[in-house]
Amino acid sequence: xxxxxxxxxxxxxxxxxxxxxxxxxxxxxxxxxxxxxxxxxxxxxxxxxxxxxxxxxxxxxxxxxxxxxxxxxxxxxxxxxxxxxxxxxxxxxxxxxxxxxxxxxxxxxxxxxxxxxxxxxxxxxxxxxxxxxxxxxxxxxxxxxxxxxxxxxxxxxxxxxxxxxxxxxxxx
Numbered sequence: 001x002x003x004x005x006x007x008x009x010x011x012x013x014x015x016x017x018x019x020x021x022x023x024x025x026x027x028x029x030x031x032x033x034x035x036x037x038x039x040x041x042x043x044x045x046x047x048x049x050x051x052x053x054x055x056x057x058x059x060x061x062x063x064x065x066x067x068x069x070x071x072x073x074x075x076x077x078x079x080x081x082x083x084x085x086x087x088x089x090x091x092x093x094x095x096x097x098x099x100x101x102x103x104x105x106x107x108x109x110x111x112x113x114x115x116x117x118x119x120x121x122x123x124x125x126x127x128x129x130x131x132x133x134x135x136x137x138x139x140x141x142x143x144x145x146x147x148x149x150x151x152x153x154x155x156x157x158x159x160x161x162x163x164x165x166x167x168x169x170x171x172x
Contacts, residue, residue, distance in 0.1 A: 053079045101169070
């Protein structure tokens with residue numbers, strides 16, 4: 001991450017959050033109508049929380065740009081942890097990666113790919129289930145159909161077709 005003008009003895013006060021114009025975005029991450037919290041919602045909320053604590057951060061695609069100087073690193077890490085704790089009630093907890101989870105996530109990717117094709121996207125074939133499971137359980141890699149199809153991070157089709165990568169672990 002780059003450097004920022006985050007909190008220290010000489011830093012100005014917190015800037016107005018810019019991650020989202022929606023004031024509710026600064027509340028703990030809410031679940032969607034289907035009970036899922038997307039990674040984008042968590043990202044927007046986390047950036048707004050850090051901004052409220054005075055850090056000069058901004059959303060940059062699928063990550064938060066900004067950060068701390070070397071001297072501020074410990075404070076920055078503490079604030080990241082504080083924001084995570086504030087948002088934790090509605091954020092899914094870690095789950096054990098099992099063959100059952102791999103099957104659920106693979107099936108969600110199949111449905112997602114079919115929806116993309118119905119909407120005119122030339123989505124490539126998924127890897128075989130065995131390859132998907134091996135990548136996930138052995139290497140810790142999760143196949144991203146959106147990336148493979150060349151969709152931008154802010155593509156509306158990710159919402160329309162319910163990108164399972166956004167709600168990983170909640171697709172069962």
